[in-house]
Amino acid sequence: MNEWQSDLYRKYGRVAKQIAADLLALRPGDRIPRVQDYAKRCETGNGTVQNALRSLIEAGAMQVEARGHRGTYLVQADYRKLREIAGLASLLALMPLPYTRRYEGLASGLYETVRRSDMPFSIGYMRGARNRIAALRRGQADFAVLSRLSAELAVKEGGVVIVMGLGPQTFVSQHGILLARPEFRGITDGMRVGIDPQTLDQAWLTTEECRGKQVKLVEIPYSHLLQWLREGQIDAAIWNLDELSSGTMEVYSMPLQSPAARRIAETSSEAVLVIDANRPDLERLLPEIIDPALVRSVQNEVLEGKRIPSY
Template identity: 30%
Template sequence: MIDTDFIKKDYIALFQLAQYFLNIEQGQRIETISRLSEQFGISVGVIQKALKTLESNQFIYLERKGCQGSYLKQINPHQLVTLLNISSLVCVMPLPYTKLYEGLASGLKLQFENIPLYFAHMRGAEARLECLYNGIYDLAVSSHLACEHWLEQDKLEIVMQLGAGSYVQEHGLICRDEPENSLKKIGVDIRSPDQLKLTEWYFAEQEVEIVPITYNNSFSLLKNHIIDGVIWNIGDRNDFKKHHLTFKSLKKNELFNRATEAVILIKKGNEKIKQLFHLYADREMILQHQQLVFNEKIEPSY
């Protein structure tokens, strides 16, 4: 009869060691077998066997220096990843209605050629981040500003910051071509933390009524005089005059920068996804690809 418990322990040891070796630097001294046994809650014999398996299959290369201990000489990261039992990743991000979003999705997709990366598109940063926290998705894209309260509560963590202008070009006030003191009713989509925070900042010294709206109805609500203004992401649009509307850029400050910066997040403590992301994702390559899509030099593919 096959001892299934022993097979299970063997697999757990390989899984734990794969995570361990992906998380330390080459040239670093590794923990002793007894320390690894204690750390993982697995017997010394099983750990020893798992290490031999990794070495014999050339997943890792160790250099033994006698009483000085063993050192990690080299790893085969793509082989180690296969032990993490990740067949695919799902990233939730905004609806791809701008070239920046399309470029970001396409750039990310290109980075994960060895592991399938799929996208779920969802309007509203708060909804996306809640789904990430609840374990529905592996990764999420939002602005830096939108995720701040999740970071403060230690529920999510950023694995990559892409810099100002990587999420949206800029935000501004869209209103009818009328004096600004006529602004009384300001539309806000409650699913957008960015829009709410920027609206509160912009109208901090002016008494206005906040009107709950759906973001994509902003233009029709303005034209029908249901709202007088809305803080809006300019995106790829430049047709405001056609709708008899004006766009006034917001004064750039730190709040503005955080609202325009794209960040990629994981659930706090999800070391497996964190290691995998840092293994494959290259920030500069993602940004270069995004700009090529934005400037219509290449077609996005996601």
């Protein structure tokens, strides 16, 4: 910790940290909350807030201008310094396990774009969109990578917001139906179909593909679906076809048959970044340091074999 940080934290640490996090969501020209508003929010006195604000100014984290009865406005901000004071000197993301070339490219692209901001960055890997959303809500990560389909479902449930999308086919290229035997011609009555409720895309696509059919849905973790299929414990499953293009598995596959499932699959192809709804600081920060075009460029280079994955 720098000398100015140490002095600031010693005197007004908690209040300065909260104010710095709040300022990350503001742009120059925005009005900053009143001293009494911060005092109420931070459960402290007006004098402590005034001293914390003065310390932020003296540390070079911001410049403000008082405009009489209209309030005080942010003139300039050193967002890197504000992030340090707010305890956001590093970022942690959550995304699916990088078991496909596309996910490896996505992780590599995220690392490359954040690296250019000089902010320490790491990625944790977690199976299932529901699990990543729950971890995000518990404060275990700063943002999560989901498909747009999963993200929109999570937003409807509340507590999270979408910060940005990375573009079509950044999450998956396409989903399809995997079948246990070559004579099968799709999902039909009497079949045992694998479903993972924790993997929102797969669960919804499976539900739509099976709608109106008399099938038995067998709950299995997504990572075990292929094994159960090959062992004959299930007859069919909806699967990310990127995993087949890696050449690691020999199975029987076909396109989705349900028009509704095909429409849903289009939405699930895009990777989006999601944050906790109570983190407006990240809503401003992430678009500043993550360039979707650069992420896609790096991902495509990995997919084409022009770049070694680095994550």
